[in-house]
Amino acid sequence: MDxxxxxxxxxxxxxxxxxxxxxxxxxxxxxxxxxxxxDAEIEQFEVLIEEQDVDIMAWAMGTQAVPDHYRGTLMQAMETLNYVPIAR
Incomplete structure (x- = not known):
């Protein structure tokens, strides 16, 4: 797939x-x-979104430890939480 x-x-x-x-x-x-x-980060995200939402959210919010196989730049960026669109 392209x-x-x-x-x-x-x-x-x-x-x-x-x-x-x-x-x-x-x-x-x-x-x-x-x-x-x-391309490697796209593949990692592809694998990540197969996880349960509650787990992904807990990793991003820091309420659960991030599994070693997801540690890296992708998860570090997700942990910032500065991308969540909030209506004002």
Whole structure:
């Protein structure tokens, strides 16, 4: 599958998680960061979003330790939480 098609599929999956909170966290993260990702980071995100939303959210918020296989620049960026869109 070409990169553009993969990005479109990942965006859909990032924004259609099942809860509004997960959509905002995971979808907001995707929208903010995906343009600069390498192919390896895209693959890592692809694996990450197969995890349970509650786990991803807990890792991002620091309430659970991030598993070693997800540690790296992708998860460090997710832990900043500065990408969550908040209506004012």
């Amino acid at each position: 990169r553009d098609t993969k990005i479109k599929r990942l965006r859909f999956r990032a924004w259609h998680r099942g809860t509004k909170e997960a959509d905002l966290l995971i979808g907001g993260f995707f929208d903010q960061h995906h343009a600069g990702w390498t």
